[in-house]
Amino acid sequence: MNESFKSIKLTDLIPSRALGFDLFLFFPENKKFIKYISKDDIIDNEIIMRMKTRCIHELFVNREDMELYQKYLAKSLKYRLTNSAHDNEESARIMKQAARNIFENISPQSNQSEIKSWCDDVIGLTNAIVENLSGDNLNEFKEKLSGLIEGDRTLGEHSLAVSVLAVTFGMALGIYHGCTLRDLAVGGLLHDVGFIEIPRQVVFKYLHNQKLTSEELALLIKHPQLGADMVKSSIDSPIITNKVIKIILEHHENIRGTGYPRGISNMKQSYLARIVGVADNVAKDVINREPLDFRFSILRCAKNDEAFDCDLLKQVMKVI
Ligand SMILES: [Fe+2]
Ligand SMILES: [Fe+2]
Numbered sequence: 001m002n003e004s005f006k007s008i009k010l011t012d013l014i015p016s017r018a019l020g021f022d023l024f025l026f027f028p029e030n031k032k033f034i035k036y037i038s039k040d041d042i043i044d045n046e047i048i049m050r051m052k053t054r055c056i057h058e059l060f061v062n063r064e065d066m067e068l069y070q071k072y073l074a075k076s077l078k079y080r081l082t083n084s085a086h087d088n089e090e091s092a093r094i095m096k097q098a099a100r101n102i103f104e105n106i107s108p109q110s111n112q113s114e115i116k117s118w119c120d121d122v123i124g125l126t127n128a129i130v131e132n133l134s135g136d137n138l139n140e141f142k143e144k145l146s147g148l149i150e151g152d153r154t155l156g157e158h159s160l161a162v163s164v165l166a167v168t169f170g171m172a173l174g175i176y177h178g179c180t181l182r183d184l185a186v187g188g189l190l191h192d193v194g195f196i197e198i199p200r201q202v203v204f205k206y207l208h209n210q211k212l213t214s215e216e217l218a219l220l221i222k223h224p225q226l227g228a229d230m231v232k233s234s235i236d237s238p239i240i241t242n243k244v245i246k247i248i249l250e251h252h253e254n255i256r257g258t259g260y261p262r263g264i265s266n267m268k269q270s271y272l273a274r275i276v277g278v279a280d281n282v283a284k285d286v287i288n289r290e291p292l293d294f295r296f297s298i299l300r301c302a303k304n305d306e307a308f309d310c311d312l313l314k315q316v317m318k319v320i
Helices: 045-053 063-075 077-082 088-104 112-133 138-149 155-172 178-190 193-197 200-207 214-220 223-234 242-250 271-286 294-303 310-319
Strands: 005-009 023-027 032-037 058-062
Touching: 005 023, 005 063, 032 058, 058 063, 063 088, 088 112, 088 138, 088 155, 112 138, 112 155, 112 178, 138 155, 155 178, 155 193, 155 200, 155 271, 155 310, 178 242, 178 271, 193 223, 200 214, 223 242, 242 271, 271 294, 271 310, 294 310
Parallel strands: none
Antiparallel strands: 005 058, 023 032, 023 058
């Protein structure tokens, strides 16, 4: 296959929106990419139906247009997340893609309009997380959960896993209030947002459980404070509540006061930050397990009773 083209799925296209980039079809007989839809064309339902009836499920974008394609994906996020025609596997794929986009589209240099559209993406994804996880029977719910957690160890996918687990644990602990679940979803998704100010190779090593040097570790432990400062100072949106800021700041604290950045003790760590702290550990632990075993990972946290709130873990174990 030609390296100059990237494959995309038909389900990534949404009706009534101009593409801004050309779309190609691949003809294996003569190994050629032929332009199928022009960048100025509006994709409508009829075109999508026509492709479906012709069994066209895969299209191609020229790699030079990848930036335009990524922007298109980010804009169409809300539509694709709320499209009820998706099955579990497809909605997990879209949510992971959305989470990766969120971390690719924010930087300390982002301007106000970029931050506004970024907040819209965070709202779209966290709404989808909360809606997706409530109202199912337990078996269906566990299947959905596994689909959302397994995958790569990119910052986006890790953050999605933590958000999903934090909402799940919250519900297991009897939190049904929409605003609090939203805080858990947003706080879980953004708990490591401070990583975007830390060199990528350090974050990569951390997410892949590789040994860090003492200099790298010193940088890494700044991420809760960096993240909290960043969202407080530059993001003016109702989704950034005080509870969300506390989650970002305190997710590595623990009940014995041996965490960071402040080493707060005597149960001063906020309750929601404690839930996200457990979700963070389970997300990092469970990804190494085949098949995914949430109970095993929670039990590992429970053994480490220095750090985690055992009552909280017991309640979570009853449901998972
Ligand atoms: Fe973290
Ligand atoms: Fe994390």
